[in-house]
Amino acid sequence: MDVAGDKGGLSTTEQATLDRLWSVTQGGDHYDILGVSESAERTDIQQAYYTLSRQWHPDRFFRVDLGEQGERLEAVFIAITEAYRTLSNESARRAYDVQRESKHGRRRRSKRPKTSSQPMSEALQAAVEADAERAPRRSTLREGRAAGRRRRGKTTPGQRASSRTVSGTRRNPGMSKAMADMRKKLRANLRRARNLFEEAEQHMEAGAVMKAASAYTMAATFDPKNTVYQEAAESAQRAARKIQAKNFVQLAESAESFANLREALANYQKAVEYEVEEPRPYYRLGVLLRRIEEDHRAALEHFRTAVKMAPNNLEFRLALGELYADLGLKVNAQGQFKRVLSIDKSNAKAKAALKAL
Structure with missing residues (x-):
């Protein structure tokens, strides 16, 4: 059975596990340090x-x-x-993976599995076993301290603080060098973050939003505690998403003009995923979903979104009312057609639809 080291130090198992973790950290790979695979989920x-x-x-x-x-x-x-800070942040993780691939030539798996169960790594297993082994010794120490307090009476925080002593130990030169190297690496990361941030600012001034978003994200990755970098990265990413959404809308409209309806449907869906801010793409997506896929529920959701974004658009309300009618929701359909007539009293389509109900 493993025993604790001198003066209540680490047990043999804990020492071996710590040595193994230390050797892993020298490689600097976040996945290896946490003992998870490249496809690991956030949980x-x-x-x-x-x-x-x-x-x-x-x-x-x-x-x-x-x-x-x-x-x-x-x-x-x-x-x-x-x-953990890098891999638990989705944007920081993507940036890290890109940097990791370029540095080590490793490839990430193209798609992460949806299942979150991953086998426990050797380091994690050893950590759990060491923690379980140390638990009885911790319990004994707690009981001993509690008995001592009962004998002495209640102690004040100052007395407890004064009773704590720090043992004087000689520093290992090799360990001191390792810590110095780590601090040097941290300073280098901070310099790299500043350079990337300045580069991103230049891209933003030149109107290259996509490049700026990438540089801001990398800056936030190298200096994750810098809130200025984080906020700039989030803002640039939102702007980049808007540009991407508009690009998908243009592709969809072009496909529709050539009667490539399935291609148009796919691009409208991507535009909606990027939260396009104009209502018409939602309306057109609803029309195509209803016509091609016969997915009335999804079409209804997008028609509602279009109407919410442009409440006085008669075309959107008529489409929503017609879908309500087809689904047998007559009261909802009447509400939409009446709203159309409140905006345009002479609207023939709304009058005919109400009469048909």
């Missing part, structure tokens, strides 16, 4: 992070004499946190 990433951080958070060992392992523990926890 799997969260589970891996919570398991590892619960096991290796430095606060768990504030009473333990870790010796030279203290700096290694700190470096491992920093790497775990950095990996």
Whole structure:
């Protein structure tokens, strides 16, 4: 059975696991650090992070004499946190994957599976086992401390703070160098983030919104705590989505002009996915869904959206009323046709539709 190290230090299993995690962090790959695959879902990433951080958070060992392992523990926890912050943010993860592919020549899987269950990595399994092993010892320590407090009477926070001592341990030169290298890497990332942000600003001034959005996102990835970079990236991404939505609308309208209705349908759907701000694409998508796919429920949703965005558009309301009538919702249909007549009293289509009901 594994036993704790001197002065209540790490057990043999914990030392071996920490050494293994340390060697993994030297590679700097976020997926390897968390022990998840490239196709891992966000829930799997969260589970891996919570398991590892619960096991290796430095606060768990504030009473333990870790010796030279203290700096290694700190470096491992920093790497775990950095990996989680990047992979749990969708835009930051995409940017990281692009950077990772260009650096290592690795390919991400084109499509992530919808199932969220992933096998637990060796590092995670070892962390769980080590945590379970340490639990009885923690319980014994807690009971001992509780008994001591009962004998002494209630202690004040100041007394508890004064009773804590930090053991003087010699720093390992190799570990100090590793921490210095990590800080150097962090400073380099911050410089890279500033350069990318300035590059993005230049792209934005030149009207190259797509390039600006990419550069802003990369800047936020290299400096994830910088709220200015994060806000700029989100704003640029919204602007880029608007441009992409308009491009899809133009493609759809062009396809319709050549009677390529299925191609038009696909492009209208993409425009709606990018939250196009004009009402007509929603209306045209509803028309094509009803005509080609006979998907009345989806068509109804898009007609409603078009009417909500342009409440006085008679064409949109007539289409919505006709669909209500076809679905047997006569009261709803009457409401739409009457609204058309309240805007245009001489509208022949609305009068005929009401008479037919």
